[in-house]
Amino acid sequence: MSTAGPLGEYLRARRELVGPGAVGLPAHGRRRVPGLRREELALLAGISADYYLRLEQGRDRNPSAQVLEALARALLLDAEATAHLRRLGGHAPADRPARRPERVPVGIRQLVGSWAETPAFVHGRHLDVLFANPMATALTPIYRVGVNLLREVFLGQRAPALYPAPESVAASAVAGLRAQVGAEVNDPRLTELVDELTAGSELFRRLWARHDVTVRAGGGLRMLHHPQVGDLELRYEKLTISGTTQSLVVYHAEPGSPSARSLARLGAAVDAPETDG
Template identity: 70%
Template sequence: MSRSGPLGDYLRARRELVGPADVGLPPHGRRRVPGLRREEVALLAGISADYYLRLEQGRDRHPSAQVLDALARALRLDDDAAAHLHRLARSAPPRPPQRPERVPVGIRQLVASWTATPAFVHGRYADVLYANAAANALSPVFTEGVNVLRAVFLDPAALHAYPVTEAIAANAVAGLRTLVGVDPDDPRLAALVEELSSGSDRFRRLWARYDVAARTGGGVRTLRHPRVGELRLRYEKLLISGTSQTLVVYHADPDSPSARALRELTRPVP
């Protein structure tokens, strides 16, 4: 983390992603750096340029909610990014002692009962904590003990079986950035970011954008399997109440080729 702190780093990174034309400002000649100038952000937010400079340099780390809302509008932040900005301006509570992450018994039983529906639980650091047999059959990435981020950014074999589009990669990095922004002093998170940054140009480029994203949601992904070929599956990501864990469930559209392939893949061996 730089001397300016997570709030200042975030403001600078997001400022560099917004061009004058994006906010209706004239270009005003050649620019040495990308994005908006500091004084332009201050003008759009209705604050003094000196005060904005103090925020970005980390000399004032607790602006009011009204100032944060104005900055979010000036930087064209979406709801997730604006909420993250507010979190960065709060004093972080003391971090409790780290305990091993354990999947609640009821969740384990539920996931295990889905014999034809791939599902797994990953923890705060994207480690797969529990996976059912259908998930194991679908991809080696969805195996207990595997770190999903390491697999998709550092393991070429995993990428072949689990193709990662730019949007998927960006969302994964944004989810990790959300965690780091809230607790920048977490040594395990810092070590994971350093490992991924050192080993993956793609991760390093996306990390520099300072995007953030909610850890829930869903979408569609394509996977390749050596036995049943390509599968186009929907996925749902659900936070498990009272934990920092996420339940991920894959399913196919009814009566689709992918549904038939999934049934073949998860059929019990006689």
């Protein structure tokens, strides 16, 4: 961690991603650094250049909520990124519960385990797989208990074969991790994971330095490749498990589609009894 601290690092990273033209400033002339100059951002936010410099260098780490909101507007941050900036500046809710070991609720385990034809798994705040049903593990061994999804995406050998667009998946995973941990960037587990990925992956270093923040609850479409049943076009739903820092991820196919038939074949293989020889 640099002396700038999490807030200063975030401000600098986001400042370098905003071009002058995006905020109505002339883009002509030679610029030594990408994005906005410090004094330009300070002007847009309505604060002094000296005060902004202190924030970015970590010499002032307690800005008011009004200053943070002004900086968020000047940096063109969306709602999620603005909330992240507020947390880094010390304006998160004060009644956050203490961290406890992540355990998947019994009801969720029973529910997910009962889905014989639907791949589903649960991951924790650091993207460790905490529970997975047999269909999820059959879809890919990446979805098995004990696997860290970030480590697999950036350092493993299976993710590029599974995901046709691995860089998009990687960017989403990093932005989701930032959203999950919020301002708690000194969490020892997070520090260990980030250090490992930084040392082993240039792509991770680049994406982590962007400080993108995305709350990944919701859903979408994902193209996967399975070595036995071929290409799969699956929808996924990502649901936050109430009262936890965990997420439930469920895959399903359009009814009657080729992917649904392929998923059914995969399910039949999972259910088939083992035979000798």
